[in-house]
Amino acid sequence: MDAIFYLPDIDLENKEHILPQEEAKHAIRVLRMREGDSLLLTNGKGYLIKSRINSIEGKKCIVTFDEAPEKRKQPYKLHMAIAPTKNINRYKWLLEKATEIGVSTITPILTSHSERRNVNLARLEKILVAAMKQSQKAYLPILVEMTMFNEFVTKEQKGLLYLAHCDTEFSRESLVASYEKGKEATIMIGPEGDFSKEEIQYAINKGFQSIHLGNSRLRTETAAVVACSSIYQLNF
CATH class of the missing domain: 3.40.1280.10 (SPOUT methyltransferase, trefoil knot domain)
Known part of the structure; x- marks a missing residue:
């Protein structure tokens, strides 16, 4: 199952994103992910987007959407x-x-x-x-x-x-x-x-x-x- 990474301010109109510092550190150093690896991005507001690591430049991790963002419905509040x-x-x-x-x-x-x-x-x-x-x-x-x-x-x-x-x-x-x-x-x-x-x-x-x-x-x-x-x- 793909790991989830939290980007509270995802620009849904932009396919390419830079992971926040702590999330990038977790991906690169802890999970030892590499370019091409798949992951999930969420803003905590209903989106869970299949994505992929596009490039790793030092401590910077750049990811790209693999699918169009689609908001998930909460079954109850x-x-x-x-x-x-x-x-x-x-x-x-x-x-x-x-x-x-x-x-x-x-x-x-x-x-x-x-x-x-x-x-x-x-x-x-x-x-x-x-x-x-x-x-x-x-x-x-x-x-x-x-x-x-x-x-x-x-x-x-x-x-x-x-x-x-x-x-x-x-x-x-x-x-x-x-x-x-x-x-x-x-x-x-x-x-x-x-x-x-x-x-x-x-x-x-x-x-x-x-x-x-x-x-x-x-x-x-x-x-x-x-x-x-x-x-x-x-x-x-």
């Missing part, structure tokens, strides 16, 4: 709003897996029980790019800056709105039972201490549906992956 975990490595892991499975937008949210109050977006973006390439995706998830819970809930969100939590004092429906195939959806996942009762009620008042992800009590990162996987499976 999923926005995940997830409270960062105290252990940032767990959050990095869930972002990687969510990207591999399929997610359109990711927003870190700050809640009343959050134990981590900031994230390095640049580092997280690199994880998303690597996961997109590894899983042969044509779309790179949009990573939004950290947003306060109330601000996120108050903003106008598109499609089906879900708040996943463990508080049995509230009526909850299964995500699998309530989701409609092909529909755009937003799913909120809380921190290790879950959402507060006040947050749950506030979200419900703003139109979010109270849901559960099964009988097990899941870690934040596990819940996020289960939610992504459920939407993925329901669309295929």
Whole structure:
């Protein structure tokens, strides 16, 4: 299977392109690719273009399209709003897996029980790019800056709105039972201490549906992956 290289600013009208420095280094030094070798180019916005290395000049790698660019359609759109975990490595892991499975937008949210109050977006973006390439995706998830819970809930969100939590004092429906195939959806996942009762009620008042992800009590990162996987499976 051909390796994927990320060019965020591909000029689709131009067949010839120079790989960014890091991508060129990976192609030449790590993969030891040569002139004539085939590869795939993506801008993370729906294009996955069969291409070929035209020439290698020192550290410069020039590639050429082998086919006309054609945008791929997303089967569904999923926005995940997830409270960062105290252990940032767990959050990095869930972002990687969510990207591999399929997610359109990711927003870190700050809640009343959050134990981590900031994230390095640049580092997280690199994880998303690597996961997109590894899983042969044509779309790179949009990573939004950290947003306060109330601000996120108050903003106008598109499609089906879900708040996943463990508080049995509230009526909850299964995500699998309530989701409609092909529909755009937003799913909120809380921190290790879950959402507060006040947050749950506030979200419900703003139109979010109270849901559960099964009988097990899941870690934040596990819940996020289960939610992504459920939407993925329901669309295929």
